Amino acid sequence: MSSEEDWDELLRNHPVFTLPKRVSGRGGKGEASLNLSLSSLPDFVDLDPVDDKPTPSGRRQAIAIKDADLIVAVGSEIRIASLGDSKGARGTSQKSYKILHTPNIQFEIHQIALNPNGKLLAVAGAFQVAVVVLPRTGFNKLVTATVDCKSFQIGQYYHAAESSAPVAKIEWHPWGQGGSTLMVMTTDGKLREYDISVDADEPQQTTSFVPERRMSHSFLAEDAAEREVVSFALGKGRADWGPLTVYALMKSGDVYAVCPYMPKNASIPSSYIHALECYVAAKQEFLSSSTNSGDSSSSDSLTTLYDYQHKYVSALIKQLPPGTAWPATARLVPMHPPTTIKNSRARQGPFLLQPAPRLLEGSEGGDATDIVYMSFGDDAAEESEGETERLGLVLVSFQDGKVDLYLDVEKVEARWELKQHPSNDLPMLAVYESIDLGIVSSLTKASSRRGESLLNLIQGNHPVFQLDPIHDDTLYVYHAFGVHVLNLRALLRSLAAVLRDGNDSEAGSSSGLEASLETVKSTEVQPILLTFSVEQQCSSPVIGVAVPNDVYLTYSIFILTSSMRMSVFPLTLRSEASFTADTRAPSPEKEKAPLAIAPPPTALLPSKPEPAPSPKKLLAPPDGPPAYISLLSTDPWKTPQAVTRPSGLPSNPRLSLPGNLSASGKEIALTPETLRYLGTTVEKLSSQIHDVQLANRATEARAALQEQEFRRQRETCAKMLEIVRALGTTRQEEAQARIAKAQETQKALLARSDRVLQGLMKKASPALSENEAKWFEELRRTKEEVVGAGRYDDRSLSAKAKLLRREVDRLLPHLKEMKEKETARRKSVAESREALGLSQAFELGKRSTEERARIGDMEAEILRLAHRLDVDLGRPPSQQHQKEKVGAVKDE
Numbered sequence: 001m002s003s004e005e006d007w008d009e010l011l012r013n014h015p016v017f018t019l020p021k022r023v024s025g026r027g028g029k030g031e032a033s034l035n036l037s038l039s040s041l042p043d044f045v046d047l048d049p050v051d052d053k054p055t056p057s058g059r060r061q062a063i064a065i066k067d068a069d070l071i072v073a074v075g076s077e078i079r080i081a082s083l084g085d086s087k088g089a090r091g092t093s094q095k096s097y098k099i100l101h102t103p104n105i106q107f108e109i110h111q112i113a114l115n116p117n118g119k120l121l122a123v124a125g126a127f128q129v130a131v132v133v134l135p136r137t138g139f140n141k142l143v144t145a146t147v148d149c150k151s152f153q154i155g156q157y158y159h160a161a162e163s164s165a166p167v168a169k170i171e172w173h174p175w176g177q178g179g180s181t182l183m184v185m186t187t188d189g190k191l192r193e194y195d196i197s198v199d200a201d202e203p204q205q206t207t208s209f210v211p212e213r214r215m216s217h218s219f220l221a222e223d224a225a226e227r228e229v230v231s232f233a234l235g236k237g238r239a240d241w242g243p244l245t246v247y248a249l250m251k252s253g254d255v256y257a258v259c260p261y262m263p264k265n266a267s268i269p270s271s272y273i274h275a276l277e278c279y280v281a282a283k284q285e286f287l288s289s290s291t292n293s294g295d296s297s298s299s300d301s302l303t304t305l306y307d308y309q310h311k312y313v314s315a316l317i318k319q320l321p322p323g324t325a326w327p328a329t330a331r332l333v334p335m336h337p338p339t340t341i342k343n344s345r346a347r348q349g350p351f352l353l354q355p356a357p358r359l360l361e362g363s364e365g366g367d368a369t370d371i372v373y374m375s376f377g378d379d380a381a382e383e384s385e386g387e388t389e390r391l392g393l394v395l396v397s398f399q400d401g402k403v404d405l406y407l408d409v410e411k412v413e414a415r416w417e418l419k420q421h422p423s424n425d426l427p428m429l430a431v432y433e434s435i436d437l438g439i440v441s442s443l444t445k446a447s448s449r450r451g452e453s454l455l456n457l458i459q460g461n462h463p464v465f466q467l468d469p470i471h472d473d474t475l476y477v478y479h480a481f482g483v484h485v486l487n488l489r490a491l492l493r494s495l496a497a498v499l500r501d502g503n504d505s506e507a508g509s510s511s512g513l514e515a516s517l518e519t520v521k522s523t524e525v526q527p528i529l530l531t532f533s534v535e536q537q538c539s540s541p542v543i544g545v546a547v548p549n550d551v552y553l554t555y556s557i558f559i560l561t562s563s564m565r566m567s568v569f570p571l572t573l574r575s576e577a578s579f580t581a582d583t584r585a586p587s588p589e590k591e592k593a594p595l596a597i598a599p600p601p602t603a604l605l606p607s608k609p610e611p612a613p614s615p616k617k618l619l620a621p622p623d624g625p626p627a628y629i630s631l632l633s634t635d636p637w638k639t640p641q642a643v644t645r646p647s648g649l650p651s652n653p654r655l656s657l658p659g660n661l662s663a664s665g666k667e668i669a670l671t672p673e674t675l676r677y678l679g680t681t682v683e684k685l686s687s688q689i690h691d692v693q694l695a696n697r698a699t700e701a702r703a704a705l706q707e708q709e710f711r712r713q714r715e716t717c718a719k720m721l722e723i724v725r726a727l728g729t730t731r732q733e734e735a736q737a738r739i740a741k742a743q744e745t746q747k748a749l750l751a752r753s754d755r756v757l758q759g760l761m762k763k764a765s766p767a768l769s770e771n772e773a774k775w776f777e778e779l780r781r782t783k784e785e786v787v788g789a790g791r792y793d794d795r796s797l798s799a800k801a802k803l804l805r806r807e808v809d810r811l812l813p814h815l816k817e818m819k820e821k822e823t824a825r826r827k828s829v830a831e832s833r834e835a836l837g838l839s840q841a842f843e844l845g846k847r848s849t850e851e852r853a854r855i856g857d858m859e860a861e862i863l864r865l866a867h868r869l870d871v872d873l874g875r876p877p878s879q880q881h882q883k884e885k886v887g888a889v890k891d892e
Helices: 006-011 041-045 083-088 270-289 296-318 382-390 439-450 455-460 489-501 510-517 576-584 588-592 672-728 730-764 770-787 797-832 838-869 877-891
Strands: 063-066 069-074 077-082 098-101 111-114 120-124 129-133 146-148 151-153 167-172 181-186 190-195 205-208 229-234 246-250 255-258 266-269 332-335 352-354 368-375 392-398 402-408 428-436 464-467 474-479 482-487 524-530 542-546 556-561 566-570
Touching (some): 006 566, 063 111, 077 083, 129 181, 246 368, 266 270, 392 464, 464 542, 524 556
Antiparallel strands (some): 063 069, 069 077, 129 151, 167 181, 190 205, 368 392, 482 524
């Protein structure tokens, strides 16, 4: 949009924000019944399952933005209007909206949630949950005022009965297959998962964060707030168990976690599965290579735990389709929770908060209301962050306006209930700071003026977190008294610098790390909308905040109050360069406001300057004063803080108070409180106007100085161009003539120096010395030995080398032929030496047996003839061999 008031002007009198008939009708109590005051406080605290009143009690989220369509829940109606059409229709008569016809929804809508693909809308009342199928694009072209939509209730057996537990929060799981996984948390600690595409009545999974009470005759001093869940959040991470972790927040402020948790029908990126496998493998390898022989039971416990984790990840790896092996391109893969592990998931907690969070001054501490998990850094900085990317932040809000910021230094890991190795160790969250939104101080000041305590209004306050869809480090907190924005960018960057420099030698010690942590910046807190009226002693609670993430809409924040007043603030998209400048130059206005209770010092950590790319080296200027002195300083000019708005939000919070008394025909009474408020506001505005005037003067002076410097630079550039033009024409020709003349003079001088040198040599030594004569004679003799005395000298080394080359060329073919013959002969011998085959050996054995039989027959015939002739021939050879063998055996 072109200006800040465009969206406010378009949506100011839009009929989509008309009050429901239940409030504005004849039987209704009017707009005043929607305001939070001491008289209406019971309606904001008590919940009646039979008659759900329209008061914004508990968690409220009544608006959502789908592409360019604004969805508003008013009572039991769901209204939808096109923002694109509203931009073109500025007249009230031309603005219109459609009502979604959903007969199944007969309850007061407290929460709405849009699924990831923008096709389903989950609505929840105090006790009931339903899902609406949104109409397609082009619904605004219908003539009828209502649009028929398919809707169905969720888990009627669990949420629609009179004995059902109130609904604490509903949220769509981002990894649900098809965007149809709805998670419903009730105050009794039951987290039920419904897959709309499978079954809307029965949950696919049920996770309990509150154990069942055991029958015992002993007395237990247990607070009821420790067993009531108020909100839950999903963890985040890249290569750990963060995305498979669910955090639950109790009313007492205790935080519990369950890991691993994944939808029954999930779509998980394949890259995450491979990263988780590497993470678990690294844990196992580190445990196996550890040489610490401490507690053996602890080592066995970790070994069993890592074995279970490895079994779980292996089951996920088996579900990956072929072709998704790392490092393949990441894609969403349909998966189901592994069933190989029969043990139930362990409830981890409560988390130990170190150190203990501090209470607000003037407050006894309120109940916890909401929790959110924020990841450290973004995908673009994944490679540059290194190990610090695994750090996460957990933020918890309370009724009295306190927001505790915890550092997730010990990441939650998957755990199961193991009887052999029960784990009694509690996880830990590092408490970094406690932020004060200023609710208690405002109510205390208003109470002291009227003589009555307004701190009881805190019981009807329910702060809720809303993440920015574009900037991950920006968080909005809306509550019954307004909206605040929390900017964590400076905190995360300075903390990342400390952790990155912690590996250096200087900051490696604990003292160096502590000194570095003291310089980390705190969270920047800025109020953008106030809804509490000091005069009327009431407030119009904020019931919805939405930030569109559509290219056709302006990057803005839409805020809706209970009295159906819409406030829109245009936001500014920031870049890395602008943020770097902002973090190095902190705003003095933000440092003056005491927004945090016990924040660390706001001094920025002096980070090491990054080496700039080395440009081409130029010639160093000569010693002495520079040739040109600029009127501007060497440091770049910085925009004054009075006119700097990096986020686009106004420096003063806007007021969206309940309906004024003048609307009912009564006059406004000027009270001391009103005059004090006007005086304080005028003082602030006057101070800001003065700062803006000073900034304007400084800016105008800077602009005039830059104009003067620009004229000087143009004049200097004109002179330089004249010099360059002269160097390219006249002076270039003169220089070339001088160079040619210098070359001729140099040639003449070289010839003259040669003649002088020869004359001097002749005068100094007219004849060769004895050593010189011997040297030249040795050179001549060496030349004759190498080259020869004449052309046909056969005794020279060159002639012998040629003769040797000819002999080698003549003998080389014969040697090659002999080598080939020798190779063939060796091959034939090797083949002949090979072992005989089975058939050949059998034939040879057969013939050997026949020959031996013939030899035996001949020996017998010869012995028979010798016996006849009476001739002694001795023993035959065969009997001699047998006798030798027998003798050898006896000797052994």
